[in-house]
Amino acid sequence: MKSPGGMLLTGIELDRSSPIPLYRQLYLQVRKQILSGRLPGGTRLPSTRTLCKELGLSRITLLNAFDELTAEGFLAPRTGAGTYVGREWEGRNAAADTPRKPPRLSSLGQSVLSLRSEHFGGMSYASWAPECPTSFLPSHPAYDAFPLPVWRRLMNRHLRQPTKAMLGYGELKGLLRLREALVEYVFDARGIECSVDQVVIVSGAQQAFNILAMLLLDGQDGVWMEDPGHIAARIAFQAQGARLVPLRIDDQGLDVQQGLRDCPDARLAFTTPSRQHPLGTTMSYARRQELIEWAGRGHGWIVEDDCDSEFRYVGRSQPALFAMDQWQKVIYVGTFSKVLYPSLRLGYVILPEALVEPFCAIRAVMDRSPSTLHQATTADFMAEGHFLGHIRRMRALYQARQESLVEQLRRHLDGFLEVNPVVAGLHLIGWLDETVDDAALALGLARQQIYTYALGDYCLKRYLPPGLLIGFAGTPAEQAGEKVEALARALEGLGHHL
Secondary structure (H helix, E strand, O other): OEEOOEEOOOOOOOOOOOOOOHHHHHHHHHHHHHHHOOOOOOOEOOOHHHHHHHHOOOHHHHHHHHHHHHHOOOEEEEOOOEEEEOHHHOOHHHHHHOOOOOOOOOHHHHHHHHHHHHHHOOOOHHHOOOOOOEEOOOOOOOHHHOOHHHHHHHHHHHHHOOOHHHHOOOOOOOOHHHHHHHHHHHHHHHOOOOOHHHEEEEOOHHHHHHHHHHHHOOOOOEEEEEEOOOHHHHHHHHHOOOEEEEEEEEOOEEOHHHHHHHOOOOOEEEEOOOOOOOOOOOOOHHHHHHHHHHHHHOOOEEEEEOOOOOOEOOOOOOOOHHHHOOOOOEEEEEEOOOOOOHHHOOEEEEOOHHHHHHHHHHHHHHOOOOOHHHHHHHHHHHHOOHHHHHHHHHHHHHHHHHHHHHHHHHHHHOOOOEEOOOOEOOEEEEEOOOOOOHHHHHHHHHHOOEEOEEHHHHOOOOOOOOEEEEEOOOOOHHHHHHHHHHHHHHHHHOOOOO
């Protein structure tokens, strides 16, 4: 509604206790009303005398705000006629009311959006917080046991006297000291012999999968995928237009013979041989040799995600596929997300020599090296012995937490959920009756702040019974009982008889 003296600015509210100057508050609020269409183009504003009286402002404060709005074209003073909203803002109301068209995306953009909606629609991290009542999310380490005092001291060492190298863009392959520490570590822990030039630091395993997909795959190239298998890797390959070939997991790991029958000319095979994700199977030596022979005698590549290899509770790990590969066809992907913490966003790729230069070329187009400060801190953490000590402590801690959780699950949920301890990793499988919909169950539990994942989310083809992935790393042994009791109450609330 307009008055003879101009539009009433009744929506203006000034906070005199705010550190923002009053003229700036007035400027921002008038500007917002113009942009939102509440003050249409051509609207006459009240006189400065009227506004000063109504808003309790001095004339100089008001003029400072109006001068800035005039300079930016929001207001247009007319000699002898008053001050008006600039004509270029006419029609803002009509534009605001026009239905928004969906953005036009590329084929890749549409594909990725569709894949993300399909795979992550049921469970959202937005509703989950580390302090939530009950979380059995897999792949989450024990945040409460991370050695923050040591980490803080190492990081402060670099922050106190930052160098140009520390504050700069960083090396394309990653910090040399960190790559040197990794070469030493993977030789000792995984039997891998490589040079520092074959190691590239990336922002986690997910970035590695995306770069490798861009590097090695064309549209409709066949990719052998473990089924059930790694969701994030699957989506990276699908986004490049690859044709996924789901291969079953038996007691020896990936079924290579099925791959040879279904797609012998596949361009790439993705596998988690140390601890199959999510089932936990360890690939046998014979099956490893079979897979390497397939890649070596053809044109295929093997991407080895060494998932959870640090946390083995029974026996020793077999050598990595990379360490057994005489053909230089295996690409090794590792990450610090679980052994340290996920938001560190540091991972690494060990490449066959022929792939180093093309991998780095694509990497340079996508982004630069991760934070040099975090790389330097991680390098110190490894070089000074903290890394191996941390792994040993976490193994003992996770084994104790798993034992306690398994005991409580069997005590309270026996007959509804079948659980067995695992020899490695951060989660176990809770097997359900064939009649249960695991995806619907996981979603129902999440609504009651009981967080886990459905095994069905990881499957391309269903041939296994339904199940839930139950992470144990984040549940202290002394809290296992109350967490499982909360799970039992939630299940009963969903109508399940225990």
